[in-house]
Structure formats: C-alpha cells, structure tokens
Amino acid sequence: MSIKHGLLALLQDNPKYGYQLRGEFEAATGATWPLNIGQVYTTLTRLERDGLVRAASSEGDGRSMYEITDAGRDELAKWFQTPVARESRPRDELAIKLALALAVPGVDVSAVVQRQRMSTMQSLQELTRQKRNSAEGEISWQLVIESMIFGAEAEIRWLDHCEAMLLRHRGKPRPAPQRYDVPDEQETHS
C-alpha cells in the first residue's frame, strides 16, 4: 500500500490539514506505521500534481487545507476494490535465511528455528498485551493488531512445519553440494 491511498481515504469525508492527516493516520493504524510530517506534505504535493487533491484554503501561517477531488475519489474507490497482491510484499528474509541455513554446511538449523520461534513468540505476546490494553471502541487499531497477531501465529506454525520436515529428513543423505570448480582444479581431478 502507499501513504497516498491512506491520505486519500482520510480526506474522503472532509478537507484536512497535513498535521491532522498525520494524527488521524496514526490513530487509525495504532502508530504501527509512523509518518513524519515531511512525508505527509510530499505526498500531498504529489497528489495535488496528479489532480487527486487540491488545496482548499490556508491558515494565516500559509499552511494549506486539502480536499479530495472527483479523480481522487475514483482512485480511492479503485484501491478499495483491488485486492493486495502477495508478490508486492517484501521478500521474506526468514524463509531465505532458513533455506540458506539448510544449504550451507555447519549451521544448526533446528537451533535457528527454535531461536526464531521464541523471538516470534515474544512479539506475539507483546501484540497480545497491546490488544488486551486497547479500548473497546478502537476497532481500526484492533484490526491492525489482529493482522499482526495472525501474521506472527502463521510464522510460528510455519516454523513448526519446518521443524517437522527437518525431522523427517534427518538421517537421509544430503544431496552433495554442487561445486563450482575453477578450471585448472578440474583438470587435476580428471
């Protein structure tokens, strides 16, 4: 997702100042995605350039209030209608780390799994604590927390799965690692 769509969404009901947008964005997402005010204004400038918002009025100090345009509303509707593609998310460092741990000799993979499991568990505990402390009406924020809770839970289940797979394959001969021999070394072999 982009900050762009977040700001458009917040502008939908009425025009707002940049600092207001920042506050509302953080309130809605529980400050899981902190924005600095510079980012907000840069994004607003771009949105204005693309005709998705326009400056409505200014305060005495020259700060502008922004309102959404019809094109902005169309863009926002399109965003809500389009599912988020999984591929657009960043690559999963953990999956890559485990794959490499398996491929490289001398790494205790189950120790890597166990350490990660306890670390993810700790995050899950922290998220649960935050959920527990959230007030009844903070639905937006609870939804964001739940998303992170489900994410952490999925990671732990995946780690369990990896561990079970490792156990099943333990004792089976590992495929010989591919060698990338330099040419003259190959000559001495033949």
Added chain:
Amino acid sequence: MILDIRQLTRTHGQGEQAVHALRGVDLAVAPGELVAVMGPSGSGKSTLLTCAGGLDQPTAGEVLVDGNDLTTLSRNAVAALRRRRIGYVFQDFNLIPALTAAENVALPLELDGTRSRAARKYAVTALQEVGIEELADRFPDDMSGGQRQRVAIARAIVGERRLLLADEPTGALDSDTGEAVLRLLRDRCDQHGIGGVLVTHDARHAAWADRVVYLRDGVLVGQAGPLPDADALLQESR
C-alpha cells in the same frame, strides 16, 4: 512460588522399552503468573501438568505446590492438597451431566467436607466470577461449549485454590470463545494471585501468558517472556 518443579524426570517403563517423558525439567510459577507450555505432541507437556497436579508420580525430582513437596507426601495428603489448592481445566470440560452447574462447581468442596449450603454459596460466587451466575441451575447439556468451559473454570477456582492447571482448555472451542476463556484465565491470575499453567498448541492462546516455555523430547528448550533469557536457556539445554 506457588509451583516449584525441580529436576522433574518421568520415565515410563524400564530398560530398552523405557520412554523418557520428562528429563530434568525445572519450572517455577509465581503467584499471579500465567505460564504457557508449548511443544510438539509427545514432548511431555501433559505429563508435566499431571505431575504438577499430583495426578502422576515423577520418577525423580521435586514438585512443590505452595511449599509442599508432592513427591514426599502420603497419598491422602496429596489428595487433600489437590482438592483444596489445585484446580484443573481440561479440553473436554469433564463436567458431570447429572449435576447442575452449581452442583458441579460445589462438588470438590463437598468432597472435602464442606457443608452443602456453604459449598453452594462458594460455587455461586465462583460462577459469578466467571460471569455466568445465571446458569447456576442449568445442566451441562443445556449449555454451549464456552459456557461449559466457564463452569469448569469456576470449579477449578472455587474456594481457596492457588494453582490452576489447564490442559488444552480451548481445544474444543471456536476461536472467539477460546479467546474469552484465555482472557478469563489471565484475569484470574492477575486479580487473585493464582498461579496458572496452561498447556496449549495454539500460539495465539499461549501469547496470553506471562511466559511461554517450549518443551521438546522432555526437555525445556526455550522460553519467551519478560525474562530476556531465551538464548541463554537454549544454550544451557544443548
């Protein structure tokens, strides 16, 4: 410590057939603390719980409940401690279908010699504390799974119990109801200084605990929680 398990070992069978369910497990639970035990099936989770509750006799080690070592007490003394100080919650609730909610909750007190009128009073208080006093005279068959589990929790906390042992208490419940049960266990520990041990395979539920310990092949291999010692523990056990 409300529960202090030291070097707990439990071996089933002998010689070559011996199965080592637990191998030198240490676990201490303070009043007000909820500890979750996780691990793959067969890792010794349930054995740990049954030993903690005096339902199983360890092969070696000590199990102190409120300062009393269950391994040195007579059978009768363990039974008495169990009736007065320890509460259990199971996955399948274990309620007696012919008794009402209040009667189910009052049963352990009555077995321990409390007069039935007094036992009923305690039972209603416990049902109140788990938020279902209006179901006091209902039979288990006329309740939902979540309500039955609340009755089971009321039975586990009735009177002056200090240690709450829960074996997959949410296993038969849907996710929302399960979470409500966890919230309830959590509040009991926080507000009444009860020590709790929760065995679960569900990470989301374990995360309600102050500490999560991880068992594998009868050995504690990891811990997550406010004590930032997960790595140290991992090193020690290897």
